[in-house]
Amino acid sequence: MVRRSVRVRGVVWLRRPLRVASGALASVVTLTVASSALASGPDGQQLATRGGKVVSLQAGGSAPFVIAHRGASRYAPENTLAAVDAAYRRGLVWVENDVQRTKDGRLIVLHDTTLNRTTNAAKVFPGRAPWRVGDFTAAEIARLDAGSWFGKRFAGEHVPTLADYLRRLDRHRQGLLLELKAPERYPGIERQTLRELRSLGWLDAAHLTNRLVIQSFCVRCVKRVHKLMPEVRTGILGRPSLSKLRRYARFADQINPRMSDVGSRWARVVHGLHGPHGRRLEIYAWDVGAQASVRAVRGRGVEGVID
Template sequence: MVRRTWHIRRPWRTASSGLAFLLTATMASSALASGPGGRQELATRGGSAVSLRAGHRTPFVIAHRGASRYAPENTLAAIDAAHRRGLVWVENDVQRTKDGQLVVMHDTTLNRTTDAAKVFPHRAPWRVGDFTAAEIARLDAGSWFGGRFAGERVPTLAAYLRRLDRNRQGLLLELKAPERYPGIEAQTLRELRARGWLDGAHLSRRLVIQSFSVRCVRRVHSLAPQVRTGILGHPPLSALRSYARFADEINPRMSQVDSRWAQAVHRLRGPHGRRLEIYAWDVAADAGVQTVRTRPVEGVID
């Protein structure tokens, strides 16, 4: 990576796990962090840091929905699986329950990754926002992935943050479908503050908030300008300058990244004075390590 400090979002599928392993192995158990004055460093779990080599081009790997190749996505087990594999940044998705609690879930419906259809057979289409936190807490979010994960639960954001702190991991937090949950930006920031995640250490090294909704990202920045933010997607060149006022990263599909677009992104500086960064997701299953290294991105979300 070149001149970076944060990290970001999404996936490749299981077929690309060999590539993810090789990229991750090159980074060992390190996470990128900015040192004093913005000096590029590698911060290890133990808290020590060493400067990066100039021109270092190994993309940083962020565990998509936790280590979702090895454990059910967006669960505490997936956080721990990432931790065991030396991945110190994870990505997750946050939504809101019927009674106003924040939970970690990718789909806006519960039936793909839980047994909601079995427990609540008459409540299709099982939208997250139609269930209380207590009802969601009853669901098995692990058996679909494998028998040894039976009984794994959908975590609240509070529980998720506690586990990340225990493991000393960073979080790329996606606000999922914010148009369904008015006010979720402010609510999420309140939860982060209550859990100690808006202090200097977390803000400088361990937290980025992103969304596909430009309005959502702008809202987060207006409420908490100290928080680093990312826009998911591939905005046109004409929009980049305006987005740089409130976003630190632009995070597209890997297939959308070309040199002209990436150069335009990298020429701009974000609200914290640093060059905009690119974290790509949906990397082709047959992409090799060298192929990824030659792409003009700071990291991949896998």
């Protein structure tokens, strides 16, 4: 595949096609137009990946920024290290994941609050239905196969710990949109997650500026994250009513709804507010729909998609 460069404000940037890991945006998008505050810091810093090459540029292009939902989950089993690698191979510099806690207090990356859909828990532990994440120790979960359900070549893929997941992202210099999944089941998970992020170097200036956002459907949990660590950018999942947006902007930088819930008036109100870090609130939409075009997505007024 031919690579081209483009000169912007006296700097030569890498320009190469990105094959979006999604049926929703199954066209070829150039990374020179895939940019936002997610990809760059408040002072215009750019996010670099492989060998220091910049893969995102100025905002204002025609294509939305794409975040790999649960990793490149159309190409590898969701929320696994294989899905992180698949996103990297496809040029996706941000991934989204889901964080939960085991019975013995370890943070792992898994979407469902039960283990049986994406692992062989029912076979390994047949008498422990409904196989809730919080009922199993980290060692028990480490025994499970989290890849065979997706395809034979992924047999033996494991449910990763958050620590292993962060190390893999650092290897690739990818950013993370981290969702606290069902935090009401795991009291104190906000503080624990921040503690683990800190221990692995993810709360330094570089990560905070360019490579980390924490989101949740639980508004009070997002607020708690902001209170514990105001420097961390945060997002609220869902579509809050217009009457709540101004209050939420005090502690959230993003409002991330289902695509079908994004209306033009609602989006204008969101974009008319500024978050706790002084930037305009952003919208990253999910559940985009397999037939959505780039034009249709951009027409909704969103900065990007989680897909």
